[in-house]
Amino acid sequence: QVQLQESGPGLVKPSQTLSLTCTVSGGSISSGSYYWSWMRQPAGKGLEWIGRIYTSGSTFYSPSLKSRVTISVDTSKNQFSLKLSSVTAADTAVYYCARGVLSGAAAGTIDYWGQGTLVTVSS
């Protein structure tokens, strides 16, 4: 059973960089059948896709966040990471890491999610 676990600071000051890591267990992050994504959800609101990374290292980001987002992967540690720069209060949200299906009928869907971690941007 694949499990994903987010880790990182729960409080970030405005203008600083939010950094989160997702540790994958129960499966290899190097599997070519999947991609790895970050999503977020402000309190009481809907889900927002932040970006994704493939094990090749190729990345794709949401156009609205592209200038501030970096996603990277460390296959030796079975982890991938999110950095979001110049944060403001609007970036306060629960951040989820997730595994996406790369091919077949379920391509593009998210089949495993981390439990989520709340990141608050405040001084």
Next chain:
Amino acid sequence: DIQMTQSPSSVSASVGDRVTITCRASQDIGSWLAWYQQKPGKAPKLLIYAASSLQSGVPSRFSGSGSGTDFTLTITSLQPEDFATYYCQQANSFPALTFGGGTKVEIK
């Protein structure tokens, strides 16, 4: 960008009721649509992919239909554990993902 619009935003229903949620895409996405269930404080859970395929382990009272721009999630005989928020997600505009705004199923 493909926009996903769900309706209604909330619905009140009783145990045993049939509930239908609609999701509309701003352009043709074929059958590249998924449905998720999210309970308070929890991560979303994949219910349906490819518009109508049931994810392993999901009860058969959940079903999905539609193609192109109009899609439906139906819950037949609503159970207490089904009270949650449901999201649709388009998987056509790879690599971007877009979610609908969500539909909250509440106890009547």
